[in-house]
Amino acid sequence: MIFFNYLILFITHFVQADCALKTDKLFEQGKAYFTNGQYLLAANQLATFTLLTCNEAQSLEARIFWARSLYELNEAVEAERVILPMAKNQMWESKVRVIRAWYQPELKQSLALVEQDRFSEFQRQVSQLETIKKPWLAGTLSAVVPGAGQAYNGNFQSAVLSFVLNSIFLSATIELHREKMGAAALASGMLFSVVYLGNIMGSMDSSHSLNENHQRADQERIRDQVFPELRLPQ
Amino acid sequence: MFQKEIIFLFLLLGTSVSAAYSRNLIDEKFKLGRQAEGKPLVKTEIEKIYKDVFARTMYSKCQWLPSDSQYLKIKAKQCGQARGSLLAVGRFLAEADAALISEHAVNDNGRLRFVNLRESCDIF
Numbered sequence: 001m002i003f004f005n006y007l008i009l010f011i012t013h014f015v016q017a018d019c020a021l022k023t024d025k026l027f028e029q030g031k032a033y034f035t036n037g038q039y040l041l042a043a044n045q046l047a048t049f050t051l052l053t054c055n056e057a058q059s060l061e062a063r064i065f066w067a068r069s070l071y072e073l074n075e076a077v078e079a080e081r082v083i084l085p086m087a088k089n090q091m092w093e094s095k096v097r098v099i100r101a102w103y104q105p106e107l108k109q110s111l112a113l114v115e116q117d118r119f120s121e122f123q124r125q126v127s128q129l130e131t132i133k134k135p136w137l138a139g140t141l142s143a144v145v146p147g148a149g150q151a152y153n154g155n156f157q158s159a160v161l162s163f164v165l166n167s168i169f170l171s172a173t174i175e176l177h178r179e180k181m182g183a184a185a186l187a188s189g190m191l192f193s194v195v196y197l198g199n200i201m202g203s204m205d206s207s208h209s210l211n212e213n214h215q216r217a218d219q220e221r222i223r224d225q226v227f228p229e230l231r232l233p234q
Numbered sequence: 235m236f237q238k239e240i241i242f243l244f245l246l247l248g249t250s251v252s253a254a255y256s257r258n259l260i261d262e263k264f265k266l267g268r269q270a271e272g273k274p275l276v277k278t279e280i281e282k283i284y285k286d287v288f289a290r291t292m293y294s295k296c297q298w299l300p301s302d303s304q305y306l307k308i309k310a311k312q313c314g315q316a317r318g319s320l321l322a323v324g325r326f327l328a329e330a331d332a333a334l335i336s337e338h339a340v341n342d343n344g345r346l347r348f349v350n351l352r353e354s355c356d357i358f
Contacts, residue, residue: 040258040261041258073261133248135357150331154337157238157330158331161327161330165327194319194323195318195327198318199323199324199327200329201320202324205321205325205357209336209352209356210335213337
C-alpha cells in the first residue's frame with residue numbers, strides 16, 4: 001500500500017514537473033509578446049497557456065495579460081469575458097477593477113469613484129508633465145499665416161505645402177472674383193475655406209500629437225507608480 | 235563655392251527624422267478595424283477609383299496608417315462630420331512630416347508607414 005502511495009506521488013510530481021516545463025515557456029513568451037506590443041500573438045499564447053497549465057496562480061496571472069492584450073486590440077467584449085470571472089476571487093478583485101477602469105473610458109468615471117485617490121493622483125501628476133508645444137499658439141500662427149503653426153511645430157515640409165496650397169486657392173478666389181466669375185470664385189473660395197481651416201486644425205492636432213509622444217514615457221512611468229497593477233511584466 | 239554646404243543644409247531641413255518606435259502591422263490593422271467596427275477597411279466606390287486608378291498611376295502612396303480616407307471615416311464617427319473632415323484635411327497637409335508626428339511606425343511590406351490616430355477630439 002505504501003509503495004503504491006509513493007508511486008502515485010512520484011507520478012503526480014513527474015507529470016506536474018513535465019507540465020510546468022512545457023507551459024512555462026508559453027507563459028514567458030506570451031508576456032514578452034505583450035511587452036513588445038504584439039497583442040494578437042500575446043493573446044493567442046496566453047490563451048493556450050491558461051488551457052494547458054497545471055499552475056493555478058500562473059493561470060490567473062496569464063488571464064490578466066490575456067485580457068489586457070484583448071483590451072489593447074479594442075476587443076473589449078472578449079476581454080470582459082476573460083477577466084470578469086476573476087472578479088469573484090477576492091485576491092484579484094481589486095486588480096480586475098483597476099484594469100477594467102483603465103481600459104474602458106466609460107467605466108473609468110464610475111470605477112474612479114472607488115479608486116478616487118489614485119485616479120486623481122495620476123491625473124495630478126500627468127497634468128504637471130511638461131508640454132513641448134502649445135496647440136493654441138500653433139493654431140493662432142496658422143490662422144495668421146497659413147503654415148506658420150506647422151513651422152512652429154518643426155514640421156517644415158507641411159508648412160511649405162500649407163502655405164502654397166492656401167496661397168493658390170486664395171489668389172484663385174480673388175482673381176476669379178475680379179474676373180466676375182461668381183460660381184467659380186465661390187467654388188474656389190469654398191476650397192480655400194476647407195484648406196485654411198484644415199491647416200489650422202492640422203497644426204493644433206500635430207501639437208497635441210507631439211505633446212503626447214513627448215509625454216508617453218513619463219505617463220507610463222507615473223501609471224506604473226500609481227497603479228502597480230498595470231505594470232508591464234519584467 | 236559652398237555648393238555642398240547649401241545642398242546639405244536643404245537636405246537637413248527637408249529630412250524628417252522619425253521619433254517613432256516600430257510596431258506590428260497586423261496588430262495595428264486589427265486595432266483600426268475594430269476601432270470603426272470593420273468599416274474603414276472596406277473601400278467605397280470613390281475610394282476604389284482613387285486608390286486603384288489615380289494613386290497607382292501617379293505612384294502616390296500614403297505614408298499614414300490609417301490612410302487619410304480611413305482616418306476621415308473614423309474621425310467623422312468619433313468627432314462629427316465637420317470636425318472630422320477638417321482634421322483629415324489637416325492630416326493630409328501634414329503627411330510630409332508623418333515621421334515626426336506619428337506615434338509609431340510599422341513595416342507594411344517593406345514600406346514604412348506611420349501610425350497616427352489620437353483618441354481625443356479635443357482641439358484646444
